[in-house]
Amino acid sequence: MSATTLRGTTPFNPLRSVRDVLGQVVAFFAENRMFTAGVLLLLALLLFGLIGVQLVNQKGADMGAVPLNQAPSAAHPLGTDGLGRDMFAVMVIGIPNTFKIGFLAGAIGVVIGTLIGLLAGYYRGPADAFFSSFADVMLVIPALAILITISAYVRVVTVEITALIVGLLAWPLPARVIRSQTLALRERLFVQVAKLSGQNDFEIITLQILPNLTAYLAASFVGAVSAGILAAVGLEVLGLGPQNVPTIGRTLYYAFKYTALLRGMWWWWVPPIVTLAIIFTGLFQMSISLDKYANPRLKGATRN
């Protein structure tokens, strides 16, 4: 106790540091209104799904559970589709599933990408050359083409397998961002000092470099989740997503397959489109406002 006061530093106070972090988070949200709006939009939608699932009779999402082709009514607020499913039940079950795929896929992509980016950027050498070229190649090949091929063969897919397939293809972009930042950071003075003071490579990467990448990691994660949801919904709309549970994209696939458009069954295709529009608006707002952290070249441009 006395030692710390002698050195003139304030004693460690867990309550205070929690308050500091909270204050920083609040300041960040206050400063980035657009980001906050995006987060709130997505949270509202997710809550709608999570609460709705509790309220609704989930059996209603099974095929043939309710009368076919009913317009919205008191019993079925969003009507019923041509397969005898209650659209409200389908939507509230589908929303969390679509979110789950996107977040899992984004997380997988960012974790793999960060690992590759950190190691390649820190150690350089032939492994770096290999992974960098590989990432560049993967960025050229349309991911949807590979995803379609994989999903066409792996016909029985669950939410988790879809997320895994999408996530395994989502690493190149995060890897490239993290690698270029690591390249710059490893030459910085504080890393050199840490090296001279005897920290090993693992400590330097985790204690010195990683904390300085927080903004890039956050931006990469939002970008990867966004791309993950986009890719997953694309697969679902093709009928290649999870087969065993309702998702937003698959709802659209059925609506399209059974020509809801031509039959005037707007309640079949409007809810999934509106939901997707909300999701992509939220993600767009988040990624636009994080861009200035992850893409320093934009700094001047967005200020003006």
Next chain:
Amino acid sequence: MRGLDLRYFLRRIGMFFLVVFVAASFNFMIPRLAPGNPIGAITSRMANASAGIENGQAMFEAYRQRFGLDDPLYVQYAKYMWRTAHLDFGESLAAYPAEVSDIIRPAIGWSIGLIGLSVLITFALGVTIGALLAWKGTPRMVRAVLPITMIGGVLPYYLLAMLLLYVFAFNTHMLPMSGAYDSGIPAQLTGPYIGSVARHAALPALSIILTSVGAWALTMRGLMVNTIGEDYMLLADAKGLPRSRILWWYSVRNAIPPQLTHLGIAMGYVVSGAILVEIVFSYPGLGYQLYQAIVNSDYTVIQGITLILAVSVGLCVLIIDLIYPRLDPRVTYVSENSN
């Protein structure tokens, strides 16, 4: 050529072949890594089914031979790569014995026409809007209206496509709902045929343009802002050049080259998006053929199309990379070691 050396060319061309090689390898590996050995499942299913079909046994044998399932893996791989290098994708499974390449070939033309035209229009529109947004001389009215073009950028291509389809084709019958031309008109370069093709392409093209023009305008605006602070702009102003000349030949001219690199990066995304747009409008390009192949479990066609997609995106990126030094002489591509 100024600021350009052989190494740069070779690297870019090497990169292209690497893209093709990796894409082809994926195509080889995916069916073999998939759980439950789908090739085996398909062949045995076909063997059962072929008992009732005329020529069924020949088809089954051809398929089995094509995958060379009795060879060791590296022989299968070498054979596969050899055939792919010769653009031999084998026979369609659903429409045996039609060649996959014969099925794909007509679709390529429609896709290139639709996507190529849409991308060119988007590029021109995005550059213009972005330039006007950043330019101080733009009337305030125009500047207030322009950001509206960015709204579509939030949605994936196919969602806007569905909405456009509903509003303009289903509700008001202003434009056709599906296909690439009216079936009654002979496919010759006559006025009615061209008009019919244009009418059918309008909505798919519009959905690609409206969803991507915002991003173009946004980056163009950023690039323009950078040029506005440059000394040559001040000089041009001091020389008394007309304002429009300064805008287009000094500011825009210098801001455009990085946009092309952006196009190279975005190409894969554009193609992915266009696949889904084609499906929505039943437009007979590669995307629609791909969808049909998925529905019919026509694996050879699926693989042929995905490979063609990867190759064409790689080719676009290569072309952009090769013409880029000509458009932006400020950038030198002499490799670091050579001086």
